[in-house]
Every structure is written in C-alpha cells, then in structure tokens.
Amino acid sequence: MFSSQKKLIKHLKKGHTGAYSFLVDLHYKELCDYASNLARDNFKSEDIVQNVIVRMWQQREKLNTNISIKNYLYKSVYNEFIDQYRKEVAVTKLEKKYIESLDTVIEVQDVTEINRLMKLVQNEIERLPPRCKETFLLSKQEGLTYVEIAEYQNVSVNTVEKQMVKALSIIRKKMKEKVMSILFLLFGTKKT
Template sequence: MRYVFSNQKKLIKHLRKGNTAAYSYLVDLHYKKLCDYASNLARDNFKSEDIVQNVITRMWINRKKLSPDISIKNYLYKSVYNEFIDQYRKEIAVTILEKKYIEGLETIIEIKDIPETNKLMTLVQNEIEQLPPRCKETFLLSKQDGLTYVEIAEYQNVSVNTVEKQMVKAFSILRKKMKEKVMSFMFLLFNIKSS
C-alpha cells in the first residue's frame, strides 16, 4: 500500500517518528529532481547521486531534529547545495596539499642523488604495502593509476565519500610513519607514475 502525505506537517511528523513509508514517499518525490539539481552543480552524475544519498541519509539519521515548520523541499535543496560545497572544498584542499609538497620538493631532495632516491623509493613502497588492504588499493588507484575519486568509487562500488575517507586515512598513516622528506618524495614519485 502506497502512502500519500499531502500535508507537509503530517509528513514531517511521520518522518520524526521513523515511519519508513514517509521516508520512501519523500525519496520517491524528491530524489530524481535533487539528483538533477546536484548534477547541475557538480557536473558529474556519479558525484551528484552520492551528494543526494548523503543528504537524504543524513536527514533520516537526524529526523528527530526536523522542525514541523520547515519546507522539506527547501531543506533538501539547501542541504544538497551545502553538501556539494563541502565536497568541493575537500577536493580543493587535497589538491592544494599535493601541490604544496610537489612545489617544495626541489629544496628537500636532489633527484641526481640516485642511491638516496632508490633508498627513499624502497621506503615509500614498503610503507604503502603496510597500509590496510582497502586503503592501499584506493591509494594506488588514485596515485599510481591516476583515477579520480569518482572513478575509484565506481570501480570499488562505494561512495565518493568512502574513497575520500580511505585517502585521508592513507595520508594520515603515511605521514605518521614517514618524515617530511619522504612524504614529499612520495608525491613526486606518484606524480611521475601517473602522468
């Protein structure tokens, strides 16, 4: 039996109570339009679906905080926009961080010093091998194979958010285990391999 919640206050009341029929109704009513809106923002169908899924899931998790007086439609569209901005900022932050390491490389390491370079390559590869399996796979798909987060998410059948978390985890583990000099070398190494 399909429920129709014509009154928004009634819909919010049922959502707050955890009524899954109300949630299904909400998804059926707004999902495609929200994906279209997110796609206009992100210019990427996979990322747009990920954004909408994050928003709708988060809304369900926090459903008890929904105000009976809000416009659900406005709330969802604003949340999609905010999620897009958050993801965009994360991507920019990672790109800036990588660029910073690569730009500072000349002052830290002399590539002409082949024995030192070989030693660093071995150290970096050993540390990458020690990463947790999924984390290692994600890291290598990005840094060695040059795949985007969206491509990795599609390949691994996970969300882009999951890929981002795996990359943050990989960088965090590697930073703790390796000195700044080795981290900078790692960025150069994978920049060369992926180009």
C-alpha cells in the same frame, strides 16, 4: 498518504520508512537535476543527493516540523556540494605541495641523506608527548580526519587541531629544513 508537510515530517521523525520512501520518490530526481547543475557531473550529483538523503534520515529526530522539507533538501544539497568542492580544492593544493616536496627531496641526490632525514623525523615523532604523538599518527599514518580523531579520543576537534599544531611545531623546530618534504615521503597525502 501524507496529507500535509507536517504530517510527513512527523512520520519521518518517528522513523517510518514509508515516509522516507515517499520523500525519496517525490524529490530524488529533481534533487539530482539540481545537484547536476551545480557539480556538472552526474555521478557526483547522485553521490551528493544520496549523502544528503542518508544524513537527513540519520538525523531525522532533529527535523523541525515547521520547515519546508523541499527547501531543506535543496539547501542541504547545495551545502554538500560546497563541502565536496572545498575538499577537492584542498586535495589539489595538497597534491601540489606533495609534488613540490618530492622535487625538493629529489634535489638532495644522496639517498643516504634522505634516509638519515627520514630517520630523524621518525625519532622526533617518537619523542612527542604521548597524546600529541597519538593524534599525529592517527592523522598522518592512519589517515583519520580531525573529526574522526576527536570522536576516537573523545575530545573536541579544536583539541585535535591544537595537538597537530603542537606536533608539527616540535618537529619543525628540531628538523628545521626539509621537514615537510620528509613528512610527505613518510606519510603521503593523507587528508587531515
């Protein structure tokens, strides 16, 4: 059907679903095996491969007709594995900070004091500059990633990061101690 790699990629770029099905049939199992060797988890490996194949289809117009599609898929599976691994490590660190923060707050045994600190943090959030406040709440309250916030606000991810740094800096200056513990209590461990 597809006599050459270039022909296959050209059909993919044009959005022919037959080319996509052919590609999936040809490489899916071997990509899952490769991902399984990386992740050492069959369910995770299938997620990795599915993410790669779906993303490739979504971005098919950008495919270069001179590449090796097999090498491209393997490299993409590897990169997806690395991305997922980094996210898991970040979540583990965040969970550790959350537990440490809870321990710190629990040391303050006076519930009235905890409530007072939480109210102070909420007041400081309300006083943030409007764009800064919106960015902070989208991240911490709504759980959006920086990329999602950037798309929603039609700004760069760098701008979102700067707004978050600014918000946390303002809150820290006002609150001084125990602010991170209170933020964790208010917003939990939602990803940034």
